[in-house]
Amino acid sequence: MTNPDAKDACKHTSLYLDVSPHASKAGFKRPNKRQRISAATQEGRVLKEIELLTCKELVEDEMAFPGPLVLPGDDLAEDPESPPQDFNEWRDEEERNPVTQERKTIYIVSSPLIEKSLSKMQAWSVCSSRNSAKKQDTEAVSPPDIRDIVEYLSAFFYGMDVKIFKQPFHWQKWDSYEGAVLKSSNTEKRIGLRTPSEELFGIRCRASPDGVSPMQVNLNDVLDALAENIPSDAHSIMILLDQDMYEGDGDIFCAGRAYGGSRIAAVSKFRDQPLCAPRDNGHAWPSSHCAAYIKQLCHLESYTTKPQPVRRKHNSGPLHAAIKATSGTVRHESSVPSEAPTAQWLGRIAITMAHELCHCLGLDHCVYFACAMQGCGSVEEAQRQPPYVCPVCLEKLCAAIGEGVVYGWSDEARSMAIREKYVRDRYEALRRVCERWGNPSVSRMFAGYRAWLDVVIERSL
Known part of the structure; x- marks a missing residue:
């Protein structure tokens, strides 16, 4: 529209x-x-x-x-x-896991780095939506700065410490699959997720059923990897993915999920990017x-x-x-300030992340x-x-x-x-x-x- x-x-x-x-x-x-x-x-x-x-x-x-x-x-x-x-x-x-002086920190994990062995995975975070045909719509929008996200969450969970998890996770090859986009959502492959402790987890992936994203990663597998890396002072830990996510075979996509008893959560910023999100x-x-x-x-x-x-x-x-x-x-796209798409993306992600962390x-x-x-x-x-x-x-x-x-x-x-x-x-x-x-x-x-x-x-x- x-x-x-x-x-x-x-x-x-x-x-x-x-x-x-x-x-x-x-x-x-x-x-x-x-x-x-x-x-x-x-x-x-x-x-x-x-x-x-x-x-x-x-x-x-x-x-x-x-x-x-x-x-x-x-x-x-x-x-x-x-x-x-x-x-x-x-x-x-x-x-319910209580907040204590010893465990009052929320850790936010940045999207894993993509290693050269899986370079084709770079395309997975590019929206395939057909809703936008104009050149200005297809130009890349800067994703929200994770520091701005932390600032919002620090206010929302006022009194708790919200920190960026400093040790990076990495995407890498699991077997011979190099990350090429699959033709059918009924076909599953695996990619590797290497944690800071050098453990390697096999993460299921598939093409998205609705074609909005090239590929999706299975959030349950990602959360399994996250659960093994909870710092001792953490109340909860959340990973913010660039890629689209799914939970079960019947799902189209999942924007976020939290398992409060396990203190782990995952959110994808993919569907909230301007190309994918419905127009205001x-x-x-x-x-x-x-x-x-x-x-x-x-x-x-x-x-x-x-x-x-x-x-x-x-x-x-x-x-x-x-x-x-x-x-x-509400105006024509030509009158929208350049920083607006990023700010709107930030708002949508921040609310989703706050929601999932409240589950924790x-x-x-x-x-x-x-x-x-x-x-x-x-x-x-x-x-x-x-x-x-x-x-x-x-x-x-x-x-x-x-x-x-x-x-x-x-x-x-x-x-x-x-x-x-x-x-x-x-x-x-x-x-x-x-x-x-x-x-x-x-x-x-x-x-x-x-x-x-x-x-x-x-x-x-």
Whole structure:
């Protein structure tokens, strides 16, 4: 789809702040307001005096934390009975690995270096998408700097140490296969992954079923190699691959996977590169709640009954501020700043990496609100989801870190003041990162997130 001029862009005059009309058709029933508040509490129920990290005014404000969209093809539409995980279920999870002073570091492993024996593998990270035919689209875009990714994750997991894993992994030949692109996804070959400890793992690979990537690597095999190289001070370790990934034979692709009990995760930046990612038609987050857009995706004329949507003129609140900060920024490609494709790529990868690392902290997928911890069924759905975590997931995330490394977190006499300060400091750290990329012509996500944070921080004081 060609991007319209700003003057022709959707004005987003009405929003869906609860689930879309498709949710009931899919069989998804969102937990009600009382259940959502209860899910965030340590008591597991609503009391007269509730102490949450998100003020009650914001928890109940749908312009701060709207519901999940649940559009056709979305993860919750395909799995509407996905079980919710409240705070107590998270806390009691036996396989959850606690953050401690001795194990509070997240390590990020750069994509393995390709040795000369496997030089044909260089082509695997080049998108084969047919969506872009213009010369400017086919020119290489600089991938995000891993230091910028570490900066974002350091703010998101405020209080933990996020470091680049210094010892490189290497791709090399496993047998006679030299990395030529295979003709069929039904054929599997193996390449070698040499770890810093000089162990060599055989990694399955295949051609991608949808033809978007030349070849894919099997993420389970990669994670096996990663599991053997966890530093003693690591809480978790993640490898960021240039190549496309798949998990099982029936998968088209997999953008990321984490095994929390094993403290290992893998994310591919392949599908988030500008050539592969869907073009921004003005309805990526924060404008994904636009009623006109949702009606179009839900094909409302196909419904025999018309659900009553929660629609409002958006004139206040964090979501309103985010939309206002990014409105009128959908333009022709010729007017996009040169750094914009890289910044947009950075935003998409950073959110995926944060999501998977939250799994390493024991968080399951969220069903309570639109949230960075929702499950994701497609690249398109990923672009519609917010970068923030909802009030329920914020309780889990902050408790996971706070109980381990924040002095005084469990001190009954002053714990609430310490916890509130931690949340404000975390939000401020995220806002500083967003300010770097806060020009909406460069990144609508970062610009919208910054505006959302501005209002949330102000209302939390």
